[in-house]
Amino acid sequence: MSATPATAPGRGALSAETGAARAWRWLREHAVNIVAVLVVIYLLVPIVVIFVFSFNNPAGRYNFTWVGFTLTHWAHPFSDSELAKAMLTSIKLALLATVVSTVIGTMMAIALVRHRFVGRRIANFLIVIPMATPEVVMGASLLSFFLILGSPALGFTTLLIAHVMFCISFVVVVVRSRLIGFDRSLEEAAKDLGATPFETFRLITLPLIMPGIFGGAMLAFALSIDDFVISNFNAGTTVTFPLYIFGAAQRGIPVEVYVVAMILFFFTVAAMGLVTWQQRRAERMTAIRPEQEESDIALPGIA
Amino acid sequence: MAAALRRRSLAYFLLAPGTLWLVVFFVIPLYFMAKLSLDTEIPGTLHYRFVWEWSNYKEALELYDTQFVRSFIYAGIATLLCLLIAYPLAYVIAFKAGRWRNLMLFAVVAPFFTTYLVRTLAWETILSDESPVTEFLHAIGLAPGGHILATGFAVIAGITYNFLPFMVLPLYASLERIDVRVLEASKDLYASAASTFWKVTLPLSLPGVVAGTLLTFIPAVGDYVNAQFLGGVNNRMIGNVIQSLYLTQSDYPAAAALSFVLMAVIMIVVFVYIRFAGSEALMGQEAA
Numbered sequence: 038m039s040a041t042p043a044t045a046p047g048r049g050a051l052s053a054e055t056g057a058a059r060a061w062r063w064l065r066e067h068a069v070n071i072v073a074v075l076v077v078i079y080l081l082v083p084i085v086v087i088f089v090f091s092f093n094n095p096a097g098r099y100n101f102t103w104v105g106f107t108l109t110h111w112a113h114p115f116s117d118s119e120l121a122k123a124m125l126t127s128i129k130l131a132l133l134a135t136v137v138s139t140v141i142g143t144m145m146a147i148a149l150v151r152h153r154f155v156g157r158r159i160a161n162f163l164i165v166i167p168m169a170t171p172e173v174v175m176g177a178s179l180l181s182f183f184l185i186l187g188s189p190a191l192g193f194t195t196l197l198i199a200h201v202m203f204c205i206s207f208v209v210v211v212v213r214s215r216l217i218g219f220d221r222s223l224e225e226a227a228k229d230l231g232a233t234p235f236e237t238f239r240l241i242t243l244p245l246i247m248p249g250i251f252g253g254a255m256l257a258f259a260l261s262i263d264d265f266v267i268s269n270f271n272a273g274t275t276v277t278f279p280l281y282i283f284g285a286a287q288r289g290i291p292v293e294v295y296v297v298a299m300i301l302f303f304f305t306v307a308a309m310g311l312v313t314w315q316q317r318r319a320e321r322m323t324a325i326r327p328e329q330e331e332s333d334i335a336l337p338g339i340a
Numbered sequence: 341m342a343a344a345l346r347r348r349s350l351a352y353f354l355l356a357p358g359t360l361w362l363v364v365f366f367v368i369p370l371y372f373m374a375k376l377s378l379d380t381e382i383p384g385t386l387h388y389r390f391v392w393e394w395s396n397y398k399e400a401l402e403l404y405d406t407q408f409v410r411s412f413i414y415a416g417i418a419t420l421l422c423l424l425i426a427y428p429l430a431y432v433i434a435f436k437a438g439r440w441r442n443l444m445l446f447a448v449v450a451p452f453f454t455t456y457l458v459r460t461l462a463w464e465t466i467l468s469d470e471s472p473v474t475e476f477l478h479a480i481g482l483a484p485g486g487h488i489l490a491t492g493f494a495v496i497a498g499i500t501y502n503f504l505p506f507m508v509l510p511l512y513a514s515l516e517r518i519d520v521r522v523l524e525a526s527k528d529l530y531a532s533a534a535s536t537f538w539k540v541t542l543p544l545s546l547p548g549v550v551a552g553t554l555l556t557f558i559p560a561v562g563d564y565v566n567a568q569f570l571g572g573v574n575n576r577m578i579g580n581v582i583q584s585l586y587l588t589q590s591d592y593p594a595a596a597a598l599s600f601v602l603m604a605v606i607m608i609v610v611f612v613y614i615r616f617a618g619s620e621a622l623m624g625q626e627a628a
Contacts, residue, residue, distance in 0.1 A: 073432035076425055077447045080504065083462035084454055090465065101465050133460045145358035152351035160355060163362050169610065170552070170603065171562025173579045177586055177599045182369035184592065200462070205358050217511040263456050265565060266579075269582040270586065282457040286569065290461060298458040309446075 084302065092296035099289050114296040123281035124297060130277060131261040132194065134200035139254040141201070142208025143246075150216040164206045169210070175203060176270030183271065191273025199271045200261045207260060208253035215249025248316040255312055259305065377596035388593060397575040401601065402596040404581050408601075411577040412565075412609075414492065415560035418499040422507040422556050423549065425500070429549070431541075432512035435520070448508045456502065460569045463498050464489065469572065490572030496568035514548025515541070550617045554610060561606060578602055 055179035064071075093100055094107035125205035149160060167175065179199050183191060223245070227237040273281055281295055377396055379388035401408070433444045451459055466473050467488040477483040488494050518541065526536040564579030571577075578598060585595035 054550065063542060069428050070432055070436060073426040073436075073444070076429040077444060079425070079501075080447050080451055083459050083501070084450060085460055086462040086465055087454055090462075093516045101468050102470050120513060133441065141358040141361060144354040148351045148354035152347065152354070154351045161357060163359060163367075167366050168360065169558055169606075171558055171606065172561040173457075173582050174599045174603045177582055177595060178369035178373040179365060180586060181373040181592065181596055182365070185372050185376065195599055198365055209358070259452060263452075265457055266562075271584065273386075279455060281455050282455065282461070286461070294458060294461075298455045301455060302450075306450075309453075313416075 049067060087295050087302075088299055091299050093292055093295075095292065098156075100292050100295065110292040110296045113299065114293050117291055117293055119276070120281055120291065120293055120297065121277075123276045123278050126193070126275060127262050127278040130196055130200060131258050133197055134204055134261040135258045136253050138201045138204035138208050138257045139250060142205045142253060143212050143250050145205070146209045146212035146216055150213055156201045164209050167203060167206050168210075172203075172264075172266035175199075176267040180268070180270040187292075191271055195271045195273065196268055196275060196277070199267050200264065203264070203267060204257035204260055207256050211253035211256055212246065212249045215246050215252075219245065245319060248312065248319045251312050251315060255308060262301070373596045373599060375492075376592050377600050379593045381593070381594075385399035396593045396597045397601065398482060400597045403594075404578065404598060407576050407578045407581050408598075410492075410575070411561050411579070411602075412605075414496050414499060415557055415563075418496050418503065418560050419507075419553050421496070421500045422504050423553060426504060426507035426552065430508050430515055433508075433512050434515035434518075445512070447581055448505050448512075451501075452505060457565060457569075459502060460498055460565055463494075464569055466492050466496065473573075489570060490575070492571070492575050494570040495566050495575045498570045499560050499563060501527045502566065503556045506559070507552040510555060511545065511548040514551070515546045518544045527627060535536055546617065548568065550614070554613070558606060558610070563600065 090100055090103070091110060092108065093103055094104050094105040094109070095102070096104055115124070145160070145164070148154075149157065149164075179195075179202070180191075185193055224237050224241050227241045228234075232240065261319070263275075263279065265283060268277055268280055269283065276284070278297070282290065285291065285294065365437050375390055376388070378390060378393050379396075380391045380393040382389050399560075406499075421587070427603070429448070433441055437444050454462075465471065469473065469487055469489065474483055474486060474488050478486045483493075522544070523536060523540060526540045527533075527581065531539065561577075562579050564577055564583055567575050567577040582595050582598050582602070585598070587589045
């Protein structure tokens with residue numbers, strides 16, 4: 038539309054009028070976007086609070102109000118030896134639980150997707166039900182079990198047993214979703230070219246489902262290192278990072294906890310970046326097939 | 341024949357370790373807890389004996405019925421809030437985010453990367469009496485007395501935040517699966533944006549709504565971290581009771597009985613909910 042000088046004043050008034058109307062329409066059209074952005078901010082606010090308060094220099098024992106900026110706690114995140122010990126226990130526990138549950142869970146996922154057998158429905162049910170049980174009930178029942186058996190003293194072993202137990206289902210779900218969206222013609226091609234079943238598995242199947250296994254392992258690690266409820270029931274006198282925080286909450290949380298939480302956060306973000314990168318690579322590997330649409334990069338752990 | 345047999349035994353071999361682990365450390369413990377819930381204390385000792393003591397259930401429920409009901413109310417409100425907050429976000433990520441999609445998905449899972457307890461502590465800071473949030477809510481009359489901490493509101497707020505990603509992710513997954521052409525067809529047939537949403541988008545996303553509400557509600561009912569950190573004495577939930585009966589008072593039969601009732605009620609709620617919502621979710625899938 039070209040404006041002519043004759044209509045200019047009228048147009049000015051009109052555009053002022055439609056300006057308000059347009060702003061209103063823009064707001065209405067973008068209302069859902071605005072809400073979504075607000076929700077994203079809401080999701081990130083506590084993380085920002087943790088980050089900011091990891092630089093706090095509180096006067097007393099409580100790190101709830103802002104006093105002043107300091108780098109001391111970032112310079113010495115493990116000055117509290119109990120915190121250091123708890124973190125080490127947590128990492129050791131999470132690594133072990135991840136390895137065990139990933140191996141067991143991947144085996145289960147392969148059996149469930151690739152094989153037809155009696156009891157398949159029961160096996161599927163067995164995997165779903167722990168995910169639908171509140172953690173309190175799982176923790177309490179496992180404690181009942183250990184109490185009645187009286188056998189292993191509560192501690193690292195019972196924690197490991199519990200963590201593997203609640204991680205298995207999640208690993209199975211993640212690996213299974215990868216196996217279901219799997220192009221089997223590549224395996225057939227390998228067989229046609231004379232590969233033994235084991236070679237086919239090692240050279241074709243395993244690399245292709247690797248992103249799933251990696252994602253499952255990462256989820257298991259995240260669940261284990263963050264678990265409080267089930268650990269609280271079965272730890273005995275062993276202290277993990279979340280248990281340390283819970284214990285410290287009564288007497289005031291040291292700022293170092295916020296620092297360690299942020300270190301964990303950055304570490305996980307980096308690990309997730311790695312998984313996404315690996316997934317992209319695996320997708321490029323299968324992308325030789327022209328008819329295959331480029332699928333979205335799924336975030337690990339989301340099934 | 342031999343190959344089939346070998347194949348089948350391979351399946352059982354792959355399945356065995358996981359199944360065994362889950363049976364021994366999940367199913368059997370439930371049985372042990374059931375047994376424990378019917379034990380009675382041998383007088384004067386701290387030992388228990390199995391005698392089909394059904395009164396454990398009656399006593400525990402009479403003592404802790406408020407916490408029990410409260411847990412379901414808090415979890416119910418939090419789940420509803422999660423749904424209302426999560427839906428617009430999931431909708432935007434699925435249909436409108438474009439190149440921002442992965443970044444927004446990252447924001448959804450980012451809270452998971454900070455420790456659960458530290459996240460809840462951050463809310464203790466945000467909702468403390470000195471915080472601007474509390475002052476603002478007080479100014480507009482939503483925080484009587486200038487306190488939010490140690491109220492039910494704080495506990496519900498904490499639960500809503502902590503379990504929100506469990507709602508967003510399944511919603512996003514089901515919205516993303518919707519064929520955009522169906523929505524375009526609705527517009528071509530002169531449906532308004534609102535009626536397209538209510539008659540096409542929402543019904544098609546029902547499986548996600550069902551999955552999300554379950555994934556949020558189940559852990560929320562049993563949660564006791566939020567009530568512990570953000571609530572006061574009057575906001576204790578059933579998880580707090582079970583935890584303290586097990587770990588500090590060593591009243592195992594009562595704690596086991598409560599755990600069982602909690603699990604049973606959740607299962608009934610879930611079952612009824614799936615019967616009620618599941619059929620519609622199924623029809624939504626059929627329409628797709």
